Every structure is written in structure tokens, then in C-alpha cells.
Amino acid sequence: MNNVFVYCEITEEGHVAEVSQELLSKGRKLANDLGIGLEAVAIGTKLDGIEKEILPYGANVVHVADDKRLFPFTTLPHAAILVKLFEEQKPEIALFGATSIGRDLAPRVASALRCGLTADCTSLEIGDHTEAKAGKTYKNLLYQIRPAFGGNIIATIINPDTRPQMATVREGVMKKELWPAASNPVVNKIDVANYVSDEHFVVKIIERHIEAQKINIKNAQVIVAGGYGVGSKENFNLLYDLADVLGAQVGASRAAVDAGYVEHERQIGQTGITVRPKLYIACGISGAVQHRAGMDQASMIISINTDPQAPINQIADYTIIGQVHEVIPRMIKYYRQNSK
Amino acid sequence: MPFRIIVLAKQVPDTRNVGKDAMKADGTVNRAALPAIFNPEDLHALELALRVKDQVKDAEIVIVSMGPGRAAEIIREAMYRGADSGVLVTDRKFAGSDTLATSYAISLAVKKLAPFHLVIAGRQAIDGDTAQVGPQTAEKLGIPQVTYAEELVSVDNKQITIKRRLERGIEVVKSPLPVAITVHSSAPVCRPRNAKLVMKFKHARTVTELQEETKDYTELRHDRPYLNIEEWSVDDIQAETDKLGLSGSPTKVKKIENVVLQRKESKVLTADEKDMDLLMQELIATHVIG
Known part of the structure; x- marks a missing residue:
């Protein structure tokens, strides 16, 4: 059987x-x-030693395409390298970050290979599938859950039928988890000239x-997050005040971002960031499943909402029925008076 | 030869108003049960196309939409805002297509409109949020792609320069033509309907729509051929049927689950000072904060 491949994105800092x-x-x-x-596949320039940032996470093989034309990222050469490499190596599974780069690159590659691609998965598992009509059973498929x-x-x-099974996350x-190093890791230097030509560099x-x-906000221990129910950009200042006092970060639901209350970098959820803080204070967030997908692993959840029926209350440890602008100042007041 | 701009637009169910019968048993969307709107980012795409048209001589905009018969509504809407003509790619055989099968069909429709200079689409549709059809269509057409366009910098008959919006910044890129562009929601909003264009195009219809009209518009349409919205089937675009619909889609929906919340033992508090003080006291005592 063939292997799992991960496209490794290279940051500005290399x-x-x-x-x-x-x-x-x-x-x-x-x-x-x-x-x-x-x-793993790393494509960019000045990638000497890049495997040191890859092998600790469990890779056996690192394919490196190093050429000064390959950074900054442009679609066509990166796609050309992956398409040819995947045709040669026939991966079972190929994973991409759901970033500006991954969401540009993965569909281009999937189209060229005529294989399936699922965007923004929130969970990946291995399992079987039986096609009832054909009476056919498929073993060990990638469940792409979103x-x-x-x-x-x-x-x-x-x-079921196409490979690689592709997903973005x-x-x-x-x-992120460290794995024991593979016993005989291989670094395969790709001969870039064999994979790309001048026509790939027209953009x-x-x-x-x-x-x-x-x-x-990804690594924050405490997050104060606001939703559409916060009501305005001005009201969000209360959340910043509470976050300041608690040493927390401010997050938001997509509805609050779309309404222009906060910047997109603060969006938590399926199409934003996933967080696992010690404490998550959800202010005026109703709790659509896309939002919960990004925060339901918080150790403790407090929901402040005027609606007792808001779905988020069902996963909250504490539900405060009330207005954000009443509750937050009281929290700040008590904390200021009683914390060391 | 006119400078041809093809805008890909999708009529989408308004996912902000989803009812119980929104999904069918096979896991595909029951579009009939939902209000339908012009996909928001496709309107940004139309505006970008209109800005190109403002700058280039002899430019024309063709709207291509794939979907059921009623998707002709968004083609007319685009005409009211400045598109010159439209094609509705519609056939029962397209039902159940995933992004790969969809981009295959769209790419064939676009090829039928060759020679073209630009293919412009919204970054993603709100019913799927996949952002895959744009890049996949570009690949099938064998042309470069520029994703997440925010602003038209310059354009002429040979090349286009576009400012792109990335996660943490911007990038200005120059591409030769033809190229496929996907447009980000941070791009300028689409200009409103133009009253003269509404008058001009209000009787624009597909053949199927015409059959439902009680009045006979044959003569009117003979004099004004721009009132014909083309309707293309699988045969018209010469698609191979095994590359369409459920059979042409490598991704299958294995199962659909309603979301079951894992209910916690939630303590319900009031916003009173007393309740708040007790809560904060507990949070501090258990070192959750502080």
C-alpha cells in the first residue's frame, strides 16, 4: 500500500x-x-535542513524541491511538482493546510489527478464503507468529516475509487504532536528541472x-469571544477590557466578523481558528456548529446570552442569562477587587 | 475580435435561512426548499469584470451559470448590472455533481465560448464554502489562475495586474491572458442595477422560460436577439455523461448526521451581582483565572 503525503507550506521566515x-x-x-x-513534500528555496522541522512529527520520507523560483509561492510550479510526484508515488492520502496557499493549490492538483478533495475538514478518520447497491465493500477509506x-x-x-484521497484542514x-524519529529517514532531493518548465512561471x-x-489566539489560555449578539464594534470594547484584566485574548464568531465588529484573524470556528483554552467566555454567541467545531474542546465554557435556548448553552458549564454589557463590568469589578 | 470576459456565477440557497427539509436523503441539497440568491462573491466577480470592461475597448461580459432552470434569474440580475449576455448550463444529468464534475462541465461551456480573455468567478459559494471550482476550472482549461483578487490594478489586451488578498497581507501579480481569476469578498461591491438596462433586459428569457410565458414574444425576440438567454444541455457542451453527476464525482457523501450536542450539566446563573461574584470567586479559587 502507498503512503500518506503532507504538503508542507513554507513561511515567510523559511x-x-x-x-x-x-x-x-x-x-x-x-x-x-x-x-x-x-x-512530506517541501517546495521553496533555501531549504537546507528543512527536514529537521518535519521528521520530529513522524515523517519517514521528506521530498524537497529547492529552487529560487519556487518562493514566494505561485500556483503553477508547485502544482506541477505535486502532480508529477503524486503520479509517480501514488499516495493513498494527501493533506494540505486550508490556508491561502493550500486552498489555491489543492484543487488545482485534485483536478489534474481527477481525484476527490474535501475542504475544511474538522476530523479525519479511517473506516470502511459498503456500497449497498453494488454490494461492494471498501476497506480503510479516509473519512473526511466536516x-x-x-x-x-x-x-x-x-x-472510494480515486487516489489520493485529498483533504484540506x-x-x-x-x-501538533512529536513522534519518535523514524529509524531510517530519507531526504529525497527533487530534480526541479524535471518537474517544471518556463511555462509554469508566467504569473x-x-x-x-x-x-x-x-x-x-490559538495558544491563549483564556479567550473572551463575541458573537453577533454583542451588537456593535463599540460593545466589543467591553470584551477587550475583560480580556485585558484576565490576560486573555479576544475571539469572535463568523457573524461578528462578517458584521465588521472585529478583524478576521480573530475568527474561531470551522473556517477560522480552532482553540483549546482553559476557559472560553462566549458573549452573545448563539453557537452554530461551525463555531462550536472551533471551541468545543475548551476545558470550561461560560456562555453569556439573553436567550436561554441558545445552542451554545448546552455545551456550557455556566450559562449566564443576561446582557453582555451588564455582566462583563460585574466580572471585571469582582476580579479587580479580589485577584492577587 | 471582442475582448471576452466570462463571469461564472452561481445561484445559491440562502444558507442563513435553512429549514428542516433542506437536505435530501442522499445527502445532496434540496434546492427547491430554500430561497435562492446570487452568490455574494460572484457579485464581486461581476464588478471586477465591469471594471475591466470600463477600461478595455470592445469588451463584452458573458455570464455562465450552471444550475436548475430558475438560475436564469441571476443571469438577468447580472444583465441589469451590465453583463451583455448569458448562458445557463442546465440538465438533470448534472444533479449531484461535486466540485470536480462541476468544473468539468463549466470548463466545457467556457471552451464553447472561446476565444475568451478572462474567466472571473467568486472565490467560493456560500452553500459549500469549498473555493474549489475556480482553480479546478482553470486547470481544466489549461490556463493560469489568480485567486483571492481584491483590486484590478491594470489590464490591456495581453495581460492583467491584480492585487490579491492573502491571510496576512497582499500580493500584486501580473498574468498573461487568458487567465482565471477568483474574487475575494474584500473586493469592491457590485454596482446596483441600471434602470436603462432593466428596461432593456427585463424580457430576457431562456427557451424553457419562454414556454411558460402566456404572451407570445417571438417577434420581440426576433428584433432583439440579446433577449435570448442561451440554455445548454449535456449534449450542447458535448460532455461525457460518466464524468457528470454522482457517477462523475469522486467524492461521495457517506453519511449525514444531525448535530447532537453533548449536553453538559450547565449551571444557569442570572446577571445579578451576587451570582457574578460567586462565579468569579469559584473561577479564581479553582485557578481557572488569575
Whole structure:
């Protein structure tokens, strides 16, 4: 059987992106379930030693395509390398981060290979499938699980007949985990000239401004998150006040981001960031499944909502029925008076 | 030769108003049960196309939409805002298509409209949020792609320069034509309907729609051929049926589950000062905060 492949994104600073390391960790688990190996693909420039950031997460093989034309990322050369490499190696599974790059690249590759691709998976598992009509059983498929359609349902998607089984996953959904190093890891230097030609470089980047990540809510211990129910950008200031006092970060639901209350980097959920804090204070968030997918692993959840029936209350440890602008100042007041 | 801009647009169920009967047993969407709207990012795509048209001589915009008969509504809507003509790609055999089968069908329709200079679409549709059909269509057409367009910088008969919106910044790229572009929601919103264009196109119909009209518009349409919205079937685009619909889709829906919340023992509190003080006291005592 063939292996699990992970496309490793290279950051501005020349490192392997965190989402790729998370996918390697998950890829290792899937590979173990299937009794196969894990291979990584890194495409960029000045990649000497890049395997040091990949092998600790369980890869057996690292394919490296190093060429000065391969950074910054452009679609066509990266796609050409992956398509040819996948045709040669015939991966069982191929995983990509659901980033600006992954969501641009993976569909192009999937189309060329005519294989199935599922976007923004919140869970990946191995399982069997029986096609009732044909009476045919498929062993060890990749279950690609994602909320769908307004978030009222969770869909399990499979690709019975095509390989690789491809999926994209958002940052933070999978946990980064170190694995014992493979006994004989292989670094395969790809001969780039055999994989790309001049025609792949017709799109030219003439200007770039990439900022370092300013907001980092993924690793916050305490998160104060607001939804559409917060009501306005001004009301969000209360959340920042509480976050300041508690040493927390401010997060938001998609509805609050779409309404323009906060910046997109703070969005928590299926199409945002997944968080696992000690405490999650949900202010005016109703709790659609896409949002819960990004926060339901918090150790403790407090919901502040005027609606006793809000779905988020059902997963909350504490539900405070009330207005955000009444509750938060009281929390701040008590904390200021009583914390050390 | 006109400068042809093809805009891909989708009529989508308004996922903000989802009812119980929204899904069919086979896991596909029951579109008939939902209000249908112009996919928001496709309107941004139309605006980008209109801006190109404003700058290039002899430019024309063709809207291509794939979907059921009523999707002709969004083609008319695009005409009211400045599109010149439209094609509805519609056939029962398309039902159940995933993004790969969809992009196959769309790419054949686009090829039938060759020679073209630009293919512009919204980044993603709100019913699936996959953002896959744009890049997959580009691949099937064998042309480059520029995703997440935010602004048209410049365009001429040979090349286009586009500002892209990325997670943590922007990038300006230049591509030769033809190229496929997907447009981000941060791009300018679409201009509103133009009253003159509404008058001009209000009788635009597909053949199927015409059959449902009580009045006979044959003469009117003879004088004004732009009132014909083309309707293309599987045969018209010469598609291989095994590459369409459920059989042409490598992804299958194995199961659909309603979301069952794992109910916790939730303590319900009021917003009173007393309740708040007790809660904060407990959080501090158990070192959750502080």
C-alpha cells in the first residue's frame, strides 16, 4: 500500500508552517492505522535542513524541491511538482493546510489527478464503507468529516475509487504532536528541472506585503469571544477590557466578523481558528456548529446570552442569562477587587 | 475580435435561512426548499469584470451559470448590472455533481465560448464554502489562475495586474491572458442595477422560460436577439455523461448526521451581582483565572 503525503507550506521566515506540522502529526496517526508510511513534500528555496522541522512529527520520507523560483509561492510550479510526484508515488492520502496557499493549490492538483478533495475538514478518520447497491465493500477509506450546509449537519465524505484521497484542514484543528524519529529517514532531493518548465512561471509577483502574525489566539489560555449578539464594534470594547484584566485574548464568531465588529484573524470556528483554552467566555454567541467545531474542546465554557435556548448553552458549564454589557463590568469589578 | 470576459456565477440557497427539509436523503441539497440568491462573491466577480470592461475597448461580459432552470434569474440580475449576455448550463444529468464534475462541465461551456480573455468567478459559494471550482476550472482549461483578487490594478489586451488578498497581507501579480481569476469578498461591491438596462433586459428569457410565458414574444425576440438567454444541455457542451453527476464525482457523501450536542450539566446563573461574584470567586479559587 502507498503512503500518506503532507504538503508542507513554507513561511515567510523559511520555516515549515505550524498547520503543516499539525497535519504531519495527524498524518502519522492515519499512517499508523493503515500500517503505511508518512511522506512530506517541501517546495521553496533555501531549504537546507528543512527536514529537521518535519521528521520530529513522524515523517519517514521528506521530498524537497529547492529552487529560487519556487518562493514566494505561485500556483503553477508547485502544482506541477505535486502532480508529477503524486503520479509517480501514488499516495493513498494527501493533506494540505486550508490556508491561502493550500486552498489555491489543492484543487488545482485534485483536478489534474481527477481525484476527490474535501475542504475544511474538522476530523479525519479511517473506516470502511459498503456500497449497498453494488454490494461492494471498501476497506480503510479516509473519512473526511466536516460541518455542511448552514451548519445543521455533519457530513462524512469519502472517495472510494480515486487516489489520493485529498483533504484540506484549517490551522489548529489537528494537534501538533512529536513522534519518535523514524529509524531510517530519507531526504529525497527533487530534480526541479524535471518537474517544471518556463511555462509554469508566467504569473509574476510584482509586489508583496506580508505581515507577521499579530494576533495569536490559538495558544491563549483564556479567550473572551463575541458573537453577533454583542451588537456593535463599540460593545466589543467591553470584551477587550475583560480580556485585558484576565490576560486573555479576544475571539469572535463568523457573524461578528462578517458584521465588521472585529478583524478576521480573530475568527474561531470551522473556517477560522480552532482553540483549546482553559476557559472560553462566549458573549452573545448563539453557537452554530461551525463555531462550536472551533471551541468545543475548551476545558470550561461560560456562555453569556439573553436567550436561554441558545445552542451554545448546552455545551456550557455556566450559562449566564443576561446582557453582555451588564455582566462583563460585574466580572471585571469582582476580579479587580479580589485577584492577587 | 471582442475582448471576452466570462463571469461564472452561481445561484445559491440562502444558507442563513435553512429549514428542516433542506437536505435530501442522499445527502445532496434540496434546492427547491430554500430561497435562492446570487452568490455574494460572484457579485464581486461581476464588478471586477465591469471594471475591466470600463477600461478595455470592445469588451463584452458573458455570464455562465450552471444550475436548475430558475438560475436564469441571476443571469438577468447580472444583465441589469451590465453583463451583455448569458448562458445557463442546465440538465438533470448534472444533479449531484461535486466540485470536480462541476468544473468539468463549466470548463466545457467556457471552451464553447472561446476565444475568451478572462474567466472571473467568486472565490467560493456560500452553500459549500469549498473555493474549489475556480482553480479546478482553470486547470481544466489549461490556463493560469489568480485567486483571492481584491483590486484590478491594470489590464490591456495581453495581460492583467491584480492585487490579491492573502491571510496576512497582499500580493500584486501580473498574468498573461487568458487567465482565471477568483474574487475575494474584500473586493469592491457590485454596482446596483441600471434602470436603462432593466428596461432593456427585463424580457430576457431562456427557451424553457419562454414556454411558460402566456404572451407570445417571438417577434420581440426576433428584433432583439440579446433577449435570448442561451440554455445548454449535456449534449450542447458535448460532455461525457460518466464524468457528470454522482457517477462523475469522486467524492461521495457517506453519511449525514444531525448535530447532537453533548449536553453538559450547565449551571444557569442570572446577571445579578451576587451570582457574578460567586462565579468569579469559584473561577479564581479553582485557578481557572488569575
